[in-house]
Amino acid sequence: MSSALPSPGRCVVMGVLNVTPDSFSDGGRYLGVDAALAHAHDMWARGADIIDVGGESTRPGAARVDAQTEIDRVLPVVRTLAADGLHLSVDTTRAAVAEAALDAGARVINDVSGGLADPDMAKVAATTGAPWILMHWRGHSRDMNRLAQYDDVVAEVRTELRARVDAALAAGVAQERIVIDPGLGFAKHAPHDWALLHELRSFVDMGFPVLVGASRKRFLGRLLADEQGEPRPPSGREDATAAVSALAAAAGAWGVRVHSVGASLDAVTVAAAWQRGHE
Template sequence: MGVLNVTPDSFSDGGRYLDVGQALDHAREMWARGADLIDVGGESTRPGASRVDAETELARVLPVIRALAGEGIVLSVDTTRAAVAAAALEAGARVINDVSGGLADPDMARVAAESGAPWVLMHWRGHSRDMQRLASYRDVVAEVRAELLSRVDEAIRSGVDEGAIVLDPGLGFAKDAEHDWALLHGLDSLLSLGFPVLVGASRKRFLGRLLSDKDSKPRPPDGREDATAAVSVLAAAAGAWGVRVHEVGASLDAVAVAAAWRRGRPDEH
């Protein structure tokens, strides 16, 4: 899943693709490189980010989605708003990627159920401005698993097809670095639920902290690509359904290595 943030303030690429032409070019580049899905988002969910209104979010994502869908590019919409998801699906998106897991807008379940679109339910405890104060766990793997399972149950009760649900542990969302690493280490606990699992580690803070310099200064987002690719290969080897990344090429190569490693490729020895 290639990330396309059409926002001025996303943590890694804010402002780079706010212009429609630049956004389209970047999406085409990721698609040509081999991305399976382009994830279009019009509202930043970085820690501390303020919300934008629905009209602004729609104005950012719809022109991009219409143009790319018209070219046959497969798209997801990264939104917590049911109205934005519905409009994006009508414009040609095929997947709803909801970082709130349906908690931010109770009407999202209806949109997902009526559309039949795959729905990514991410673990979430609150909006970006407040989420870090909610990063308190006794057993983060068990608690995230249980909270995601609760979202699954609610989605199914609302009429969402069980086969349309994808889970995301929500790395960095109401999580500290130790929580992120624990969730990656315990990925099999989520996979055991039987749903596809999406891993979104790309360029996130826990990687920057891991790669801090000798003065303990975290490495900037653009310097976290190798670490992102390493997470991608480990997630793929563990059996994740997908990885959400800013730089498609490195992670695609890493995932190809993981797939070949698992198969052994005896015909190519």
């Protein structure tokens, strides 16, 4: 297994593949193996650098599934896509799921709990050498909304992420294998999300690659609400997502995690050319 992170000379685009019945944007569309494989190949053909395969919804209020269910959803997809040559990450908070997916050919662990949900995750990351994405997290989906309390969201998220990084390093995870994610929408309300994006460079300045996951999230729907105050549905948030991708890339983000690969790939490609001053 290659443990290197993609480095395409622009912001990395990670395509979301939810093999779940209840994810907030596309729950159920790719639960079947054939549908999941077809969608992954479509995102790859559109230029995705990584396909992020997840078998448990982390939308606010989502109920948990057991580890075996998560493994049963993820493994057939990972095994086939890895054999087809796609670069995969596994979106999980469970060490057993991560280990099984890495054995099946995934290359990166995308852990929305930053290692807090399962203390064995650090051992899996350290022993396999797989890059480990550490997201800021305060609790599982059923609890996250009530945990969205901050005096200074940027400072507190930085401090809490730094603690997760220090724990990973202490467990033997190599510094160059760590990616951080400020966790937009996870124990955050819209004002928190915008504050974090406004200060994204302060996370880049922590010295680790930064992943931004804004795709189709609630804070975009709220921003784009209609005259009656009704948030725009997830399907209507794609242009806004691409705008965030461009701005995140310009601010120095290593990667963006998105549902629609083509739009965000165009956005980060433009941002890269803008920064270079040439094609």
